Amino acid sequence: MTTVQAPPAPDDRRWKALGVCLTAGFISLLDTSIVNVALPSMEHGLGASEAAQSWVVSGYALTFGLVLVPAGRLGDMRGRRQAFLFGLAVFTLASAACGLAPSASWLVLFRLIQGTAAGVVAPQTSGLIQQMFQGAERAKAFGLLGSVIGVSTAVGPLAGGLLINAVGTDDGWRWVFFVNLPIGIAAFAAGLRLLPRFPASADKREEFDLFGVLLLGSGVLALMLPLVQEQQWTGRLKWALMPVAALLLAAFWAWERREGRRGRAPLVDLNLFSLRSFTLGALISLIYFAGFTTVFFVYTLFLQNTVGYSALTAGLSVLPFAIASAIGAALGGRLVVRHGRKLVVVGLSGVAAGLLGVVVAVQLVPGQNVGWASALPLLIGGIGSGLAVSPNTTLTLTRVPVHRAGAAGGVLQTGQRVGSAAGIAVVGAVYFAHLANHGRSVIAIQLGLLTAVGIIMIALVLAVADLRERQVHPEPERAGETVRRDSGEDGAGEPVRRGA
Structure with a gap:
């Protein structure tokens, strides 16, 4: 796209x-x-x-x-x-x-x-x-x-x-x-x-990934809460949120991969x-x-x-x-x-x-x-x-x-x-x-x-x-390979190459 x-x-x-x-x-x-x-x-x-x-x-x-x-x-x-x-x-x-x-x-x-x-x-x-x-x-x-x-x-x-x-x-x-x-x-x-006034997405049918937002938001919240409240929440129970955060973020990753394979915008x-x-x-x-x-x-x-x-x-x-x-x-x-x-x-x-x-x-x-x-x-x-x-x-x-x-x-x-x-x-x-x-x-x-x-x-x-x-491998991946074949422009008219 x-x-x-x-x-x-x-x-x-x-x-x-x-x-x-x-x-x-x-x-x-x-x-x-x-x-x-x-x-x-x-x-x-x-x-x-x-x-x-x-x-x-x-x-x-x-x-x-x-x-x-x-x-x-x-x-x-x-x-x-x-x-x-x-x-x-x-x-x-x-x-x-x-x-x-x-x-x-x-x-x-x-x-x-x-x-x-x-x-x-x-x-x-x-x-x-x-x-x-x-x-x-x-x-x-x-x-x-x-x-x-x-x-x-x-x-x-x-x-x-x-x-x-x-x-x-x-x-x-x-x-x-x-x-x-x-x-x-x-x-x-x-x-x-x-x-x-730059144009937005060219595909007006693109849907906002609400379920992805829910998964990511829940994962980030579970990750950040015990960190920002570390001094106020006494005890160790707060750290139980960390594995919960890991599970939610892993689920978010899997969901985004699924959306990408189905041709949807993640x-x-x-x-x-x-x-x-x-x-x-x-x-x-x-x-x-x-x-x-x-x-x-x-x-x-x-x-x-x-x-x-x-x-x-x-x-x-x-x-x-x-x-x-x-x-x-x-x-x-x-x-x-x-x-x-x-x-x-x-x-x-x-x-x-x-x-x-x-x-x-x-x-x-x-x-x-x-x-x-x-x-x-x-x-x-x-x-x-x-x-x-x-x-x-x-x-x-x-x-x-x-x-x-x-x-x-x-x-x-x-x-x-x-x-x-x-x-x-x-x-x-x-x-x-x-x-x-x-x-x-x-x-x-x-x-x-x-x-x-x-x-x-x-x-x-x-x-x-x-x-x-x-210095050892200036081009570690295949030259000219773009991140996505349907979006190989970086806005400057140049191919987006891996290994940047």
Whole structure:
């Protein structure tokens, strides 16, 4: 099945449209971390219980991760522009509702809706990039997307700290959500004018795989629930959901294969996994996000609870990572066409080195100056993160057929959300266990960071192994073999080859 490619829009219009996508992506990803420093304000101003605070954080992550693949597929079928604008509108309205919430229960409900809307927006961005750009321009666009991913994750604690410091403890948490309103409204208005009207699926008879959505959603939910609630659900019974998740995801895989053999359009085209670039890139992304996103969780907790930093000062302490990540991602987007997987290897090595530097800084410079001592290692880690995330995203999606770009982007980002939840559960467990048993916070943060480094090293080993495999066997599979014979175009008029 093929889709008709509309001619590219003029350069300035395409890049302005990308700006709209990146703005929406920024505020939706910012909301994964900005609320962390606002939890004490919610407790003080709203009377939110510990359970409610947990669901404000984890509920957003859950619904965000659950809808990514179905929303990406829906955008592939019915048009990414419409799906993007719908998700952005709901996200903006839900942000207003969160800020106006009269009770903790209402806040949790609106937060679930906000996360769902964010999950609708996210895969449309990668799909629109695939449609609007080709070749080196596409790599540059993904580089800018990598900048947004890195900055939005790292700058959340700083933004939340600034708002609470400016407004006060009682109502500061409300402005964490209100800040999305002017940005969301402006992005929606610009999107109406700038986003291109690319045609949706050429086959209007294509049906949405509802049973596949049910299986995948149930599997992801069973997988993520014990991870995001690891600290709140005591006991080991929660881990019984893991084999349930494995069974549901295996059933989803079997169902999708059956749909493909019957000539129907599956939720996820499993032929995508015959692309080495997609499979390996998605796996590296999942593992890396399990490592690097946990740093802001345990490190900012350490700075506030042990060193005595305010929420604002703790946020400022991770700013070097955010700035360097943006620079590294933009640079990676320009260099990935020339250097490929080598950049990912260099980037992951830089992140590991930077975090090891933080471990040393915490040991050598205890007390209030630890933030200054960690600035340079975080700067190195941030550059490495940008060089890893941006090129890996480009390499993962570059050979995906355009009419599957939304679902493929959803798969990639679902892995990132699952990885983040798993990493926080593992690294958080190491940090809190040592803190509870021994009470030595410096050792606890060092063990937590070393665990994160260990996770990142797994991703590095995969990247190095792939790089060596390419050097020995540059074309490991039959040249010219396409992912699907009826969809052998990648949107740039080039055959989609395996072994990418």
